[in-house]
Amino acid sequence: MPDLTQPSGWLPLVFLALMGVAMLAYVILDGYDLGVGILLRHADDEQKDMMIASIGPFWDANETWLVLGVGILLVAFPVAHGVILTSLYLPVALMLVGLILRGVAFDFRVKARAHHKPWWNRAFYAGSLLASLAQGVMLGLYIVGFKYGLAQIAFGLLTGLFLAASYALLGATWLIMKTEGSLQHRAVAWARSCLWLTGLGVATVSIATPLVSQRIFDKWFSLPNFILLLPIPLMTATLFALAYLFLRRLTHDASSGNERGLERWCWAPFACSVGMFILAFFGLAFSLFPYLVVDRITIWQAASAPESLKIILFGVAIVLPAIIGYTAYSYKIFWGKARQLTYY
Amino acid sequence: MDALVLARTQFAANMTFHILFPTISIALAWVLLFFKLRFNTTHNTKWQNAYQFWVKIFALTFALGVVSGITMSFQFGTNWPGFMEKVGNIAGPLLAYEVLTAFFMEATFLGIMLFGSQRVSNRVHTIATLLVAVGTSLSAFWILALNSWMQTPVGFEMIAGKAHAIDWLAIIFNPSFPYRFTHVMIASGLTVAFFIAGLSAYRWLRGDRGDDVVTALKTGTFLAAILIPIQIFVGDMHGLNTLEHQPAKIAAMEGIWETERGAPLLLFAIPDEQQRTNRFAIGVPKGASLILTHEANGEIKGLNEFVGKHPRVTPLFWGLRIMVGVGMLMLLVSWSSAWQLLKHKQLSDWLARIVVAMMFSGWIATVAGWYVTEIGRQPYLVYGVLTTADAASNVPSTLIASTLAMYLALYLTLIAAYISVVLYLARKAKHGAQDDGHATPQLANT
Numbered sequence: 001m002p003d004l005t006q007p008s009g010w011l012p013l014v015f016l017a018l019m020g021v022a023m024l025a026y027v028i029l030d031g032y033d034l035g036v037g038i039l040l041r042h043a044d045d046e047q048k049d050m051m052i053a054s055i056g057p058f059w060d061a062n063e064t065w066l067v068l069g070v071g072i073l074l075v076a077f078p079v080a081h082g083v084i085l086t087s088l089y090l091p092v093a094l095m096l097v098g099l100i101l102r103g104v105a106f107d108f109r110v111k112a113r114a115h116h117k118p119w120w121n122r123a124f125y126a127g128s129l130l131a132s133l134a135q136g137v138m139l140g141l142y143i144v145g146f147k148y149g150l151a152q153i154a155f156g157l158l159t160g161l162f163l164a165a166s167y168a169l170l171g172a173t174w175l176i177m178k179t180e181g182s183l184q185h186r187a188v189a190w191a192r193s194c195l196w197l198t199g200l201g202v203a204t205v206s207i208a209t210p211l212v213s214q215r216i217f218d219k220w221f222s223l224p225n226f227i228l229l230l231p232i233p234l235m236t237a238t239l240f241a242l243a244y245l246f247l248r249r250l251t252h253d254a255s256s257g258n259e260r261g262l263e264r265w266c267w268a269p270f271a272c273s274v275g276m277f278i279l280a281f282f283g284l285a286f287s288l289f290p291y292l293v294v295d296r297i298t299i300w301q302a303a304s305a306p307e308s309l310k311i312i313l314f315g316v317a318i319v320l321p322a323i324i325g326y327t328a329y330s331y332k333i334f335w336g337k338a339r340q341l342t343y344y
Numbered sequence: 345m346d347a348l349v350l351a352r353t354q355f356a357a358n359m360t361f362h363i364l365f366p367t368i369s370i371a372l373a374w375v376l377l378f379f380k381l382r383f384n385t386t387h388n389t390k391w392q393n394a395y396q397f398w399v400k401i402f403a404l405t406f407a408l409g410v411v412s413g414i415t416m417s418f419q420f421g422t423n424w425p426g427f428m429e430k431v432g433n434i435a436g437p438l439l440a441y442e443v444l445t446a447f448f449m450e451a452t453f454l455g456i457m458l459f460g461s462q463r464v465s466n467r468v469h470t471i472a473t474l475l476v477a478v479g480t481s482l483s484a485f486w487i488l489a490l491n492s493w494m495q496t497p498v499g500f501e502m503i504a505g506k507a508h509a510i511d512w513l514a515i516i517f518n519p520s521f522p523y524r525f526t527h528v529m530i531a532s533g534l535t536v537a538f539f540i541a542g543l544s545a546y547r548w549l550r551g552d553r554g555d556d557v558v559t560a561l562k563t564g565t566f567l568a569a570i571l572i573p574i575q576i577f578v579g580d581m582h583g584l585n586t587l588e589h590q591p592a593k594i595a596a597m598e599g600i601w602e603t604e605r606g607a608p609l610l611l612f613a614i615p616d617e618q619q620r621t622n623r624f625a626i627g628v629p630k631g632a633s634l635i636l637t638h639e640a641n642g643e644i645k646g647l648n649e650f651v652g653k654h655p656r657v658t659p660l661f662w663g664l665r666i667m668v669g670v671g672m673l674m675l676l677v678s679w680s681s682a683w684q685l686l687k688h689k690q691l692s693d694w695l696a697r698i699v700v701a702m703m704f705s706g707w708i709a710t711v712a713g714w715y716v717t718e719i720g721r722q723p724y725l726v727y728g729v730l731t732t733a734d735a736a737s738n739v740p741s742t743l744i745a746s747t748l749a750m751y752l753a754l755y756l757t758l759i760a761a762y763i764s765v766v767l768y769l770a771r772k773a774k775h776g777a778q779d780d781g782h783a784t785p786q787l788a789n790t
Contacts, residue, residue: 056455057456057458057460058455060407060455061452061455063410063411063414063451064447064448064451067414067443067447068443068444068447070417070418071439071443072440073421074417074420074428074439075432075435075436075437075440076436078436079429081428082421082425082426084421085418086421086422086425086737086739089739089747090743090747093422093751096415096418097754099411099414100412100414100415100758104404104407104408104411104758104761107404111404111765111768111769112761112764112765112768304433304436305506307433307509308436308508311437311509312437312440315437315441315444315445319445323448326448327448327452330453330455333463334455334460341459342462
């Protein structure tokens, strides 16, 4: 590790943290709205409108976190950016097509002729699913260090499926929180089926990551690291169990018509799911550190010149608090149950 | 086809698709703010109705701009990894400032602007509308700072093959930036002015002649009539600036092969890149010298001074003529329309039809102008610093070709869908007005 008292030593660390925050914010925020898109297919027409209404004011800003995350990778670690994105050329292209499709379908579905609406709904669903799968495949291929053997590709496809299911979990739990009535009841059932796939996904990635690299294996399974890190899997398991119990309770409340019970705990499954995402993210980040490309390129090798990082950091220090501030303000304005979207 | 040509085609396809939408949303955001402020002060519902019609089109346009913009942020890396490796220290901070200061602000306040009017006060809603407009313009500021720096790079030094910043103010306000930024912002204004005038004339011709439609028609027409002479003046200044910093680009735009005094302004020619001459040239004697040097016998450097270091001539030569031709049409149409509106308070049917036909003329001029300036930078990606070939990735050409086909199919479908939905919204607005009456705005789901 280079001298951390020098700018060339600590600046890359700061930017790694910033990129981590941006990526984590993206995965959670766009995760729930992509998840809502994936679930759209299983809802009836009226519910579809309400589902989209619940994400309407947010999805645009949510996707901006991806631009920031990739932007930081681009501007702070240009060498790694080139390697990562050219290695993931095809899934990136597919993800972009997916994001384009869903982004435009969001607007077209209510502005185009009424009989075209089902087609734009399908495009919204297909785009959300394609983008989520592609992101999962990218995650899988990233973990195995961009090797393209049969096993690696199979692993990539598996992580694609798991990530899509995890996003669907976020989406379903978001809907439990933001909607009511039959849609909320339905969302509880969706969340229960997605929870198992999410748990399986987190377990699979947690087992696979140490197997890919001896260095990562030693990091986790040596003393005292093993004991110090034990809280991460334990807390994940606890959150999983909590989510399961809350969902079971909500199912019971929904079937017995206990609306007050539903309202009291409707936020809990979403909170548990977000918690699982954060923990899984930290686990993965710990495994990979200090590499940006597994066991090949470290953050210091990939970093831009200190003078450029300083000028960006200056901007980040001023602007990021403002971004967080007005994002919170926007969530406050649209707090509570979603209403049908109207422009006036 | 080789990978470089494919990578360039793919990037150009994405850029071309992308630029269509910000070109509208940048100026439309300010027009919406204008409608809103007029309503706040006059309480005349025609301004509110105009706002409510155009805000839907804004939402649609903005969404297309955002998703195609996300594509750009990835393609810097997938198509041009050498770009960031060599000049990332300069390009990085400029892009970062765009994301930080513009993207989040416009995206977040867009949510409040579009869907929050029942949840916030009118004052907050007006501020949200203002911040969206500021955000879109800030975004243009940063990306054009970077683009202009790629055309006229200053304020840096090369250390071990990588650009390092010395003076950030010089980098941002590089020699071509003030001209390019002004030119592009006015282009956005003109595109929107003709879009609003064209779509309003379309509604008007279909018998939808409410106050709000006439108000929008006037706003678009007068905006166009005011902006077009300013644009012609700014375009001329931009050309002079280019002559100073990128003479090869100007020579290609004017089809001048040999350095000459009193160079003619070619109105028509078929440039022959092999023989390095023009065929069928028809020109105004001394015209190019007069425009570019403001002297009849001024000297203009020819392409033969830059052999191997100048762009292809045909796209620049014709790109410029298309842009200028559309500009002249805009002048003619907007001034005749403004004159008719002032004198007779309405457009004659034939002029209204021409205004409808000009609805998307701003797109044509903007894309043609953009091609001139971007192709005109070739063979460099960063003028004199980095060639496009050196920045390209080694992704197999079959992969680029197949993704290119995918993008093209998607983009063409979406452009068709956009135009068709815009026209549909215009037709539907009339029915809505008949059902609900003008004073009560109809409710619409997003």
